[in-house]
Amino acid sequence: MSTNAQKRGIGSFIWDYLTTVDHKKIAHLYLVAGGIFFIIGGLEAMFIRIQLAKPDNDFMSAGLYNEIMTMHGTTMIFLAAMPLVFAFMNAIMPLQIGARDVAFPFLNSLGFWLFLFGGLFLNLSWFFQAVPDAGWTSYASLSLASEGHGIDFYALGLQISGAGTLIGGINFLVTIINMRAPGMTFMRMPLFTWSTFVVSALILFAFPPLTVGLFLMIFDRMFGSNFFDTTMGGNTIIWEHLFWIFGHPEVYILILPAFGIFSEIFATFSRKRLFGYSSMVFATVLIGFLGFMVWAHHMFTTGLGPVANAIFAVATMAIAVPTGIKIFNWLFTMWGGSIKFTVPMLYAVAFIPSFVMGGVTGIMNAAAPADYQYHDTYFVVAHFHYVIVGGVVLALLAGTHFYWPKMFGTMLSEKLGKVTFWFFLIGFHLTFFIQHFLGLMGMPRRVFTFLPNQGLEAGNFISTIGAFMMAIGTVVLLYNIVITSIKNVKVGNDPWEDGRTLEWAISSPPPYYNFKQLPLVRGLDPYWLEKMEGKKEMTPAEPLGDIHMPNNSFIPVVISLGLFIAAFGAMYVPDGKPWAVPVLVIGLLVTLISMLVRSVKDDLGYHIHKEELENEDDDKGGIAK
């Protein structure tokens, strides 16, 4: 397959990716799309920091600032962090449990295309000069008053991409429950797989409230309903609740996979079993559970009353306990280990103090009376950037370096990786640490400029310098990726030499069927166990036989495209355009008919025959050489 691919032209290469149902290729798609959106969101962040570099700056207008700030948050959360997390889940999780693919390869592809078309729709707003401008939280009283189609782009785009995420979540849950290799019990699953599992459950229960919230917003703005219109008996607080019932689990949806990636990295480069494995699993599940109980801590100043505030404050502080368990377990994993400071390990070590600082300010924010002081200031901005950049983004960068060889078969340069790391880490602290103090000094968030002689100049200027350092780090990473791809030096199964889990037991990148023979798992860190016994490969759990594979399909792209078209129709309904409703109907029909085609056409997949597998024995195979 991979040798065939090199002989084919660019057209069939693109067609291959448009129709692929292979989890490894879908991971590439998520990584590239998420990476591009990360750069777009990063550029928006740079514009924000340039505007705030000096007082009374006129680099951009207040309106444009609102748009850029809104798109920065929305893009980074929904279109960069989520898909990048999904990229690693897709690339690694099925390999870690010893599966040949995910449970629903077709739905996997559908999830990606829904996300991409939703993201494209949202970003098309720039070309229609109607950009969302009510913040990434899009509170109803603000967003209903927003003129033009900006908020429509937000609501419809997120609706489409949210459906894709939900589908992905269900797919991962079923994959982990039904597709584990023989011997891979739940309590032998690597931590990254565990966090994928818990996160998928969070997605399943957190995204429907967002779906409903967005529908209510769409109905209010485009179809004349009155959910959030107080003059008609509506209630604007409903949006806040629905958004945060989704929004708070969402931050755990982002951070738990980060915890998972770091758990793998700590164990690998300390060359030691993860300390307190069962308590790590317990803590992951507990964080996921508590994540649903704390949404109102975003609404302390809304006026829910002291009882509600007290309950949510205590619940929020309780999350510090399982998180603390994790922090100590990572420290103890390193303790007494034979540590190798590779680039991923540098990120992991830097993550601990960075994230703990975000956690500490989290507890400060959780104290409801004190939060009245912090609310809507840069203190909050500093807090959530410390957890999201100091936690999630560091994990994504670490994961990029760590899993790059498994995804693409080449090693990113360690030297350039270290340059990126230092620029990014120092830039990150420079940007956001000072913002705690700016916030305590009273600088409000979401305001496009500040006045001179209030003691805010130096802090903001330092913050802007830090942002440029992060940008330099990112550019070096891109350069690293280009250089590595051009050199194209292929690596073996276990390029870090200390791989512990099943993904390192097969070639990099793995053959399209992953495991020629499903491996027999004999304990936690199965590949490490075999290596410690002097073996170079996993013991197979089955004789060599035919492998069943799913067929490629173009239908996911068509289903997603239909919703994309329908969203344009829906958006122009309130303008009274005669073509709006027909376009809406046509779009929905495209989606429904392609679903019908999918249902009616038998898709039984195909088999790779035993003989073909034997012939491929020389260079590829499920079992390490």
Added chain:
Amino acid sequence: MNLDEKFTEATWPSSPEQTTLEGKNKFLGFWFFLGGETVLFATLFATYLALKDDKVAAEIFALDLVFLATMLLLTSSLTSVYAMYHMKNYDFKRMQAWLLITVILGAAFLALEIYEFNHYVHEYGFTFTGSAYGSAFYTLVGFHGAHVAFGLMWIITLMVRNAKRGLNLYNAPKFYVASLYWHFIDVVWVFIFTVVYLMGMVG
């Protein structure tokens, strides 16, 4: 999977929906999907309760119509159980027959709902855009109605697609999850009946 594999009543497995790995995945995945749907409807119910207007509710709802609709849908859930009973016994014709009855009952329910909405709009001027309560009512009950319509299309598609070839291990899970979906719609209606109509008329 071999589509031409011929079964008899004796060789047909007792849980044909979960005999293949694809079937097992579909079965479990669909249960998870229903979990997400539950949260979706729970959210709609919460919104409805937050925006409820007792006066309007007491004025417009009439028990006879809603009772009839409820009976139709509850019965259709029962008939879909019969269909699955025959599916498990490899009796394709009876399964199709009971599914047809299910579809007819579901369609009758949907027709009643359309009549009901029409009635509210024209008799009472109770519209989607007229008040927040109207928006909440039509959204909650309308989402359910849309689910019924989708369920009908789904079951009809399966019946037509497989009419000539009968049951096999490829389509048995498809029939099974469609019936699960139908039960779910029915359960949601029980809550709508209680929360919207009974509490609307009494509370």
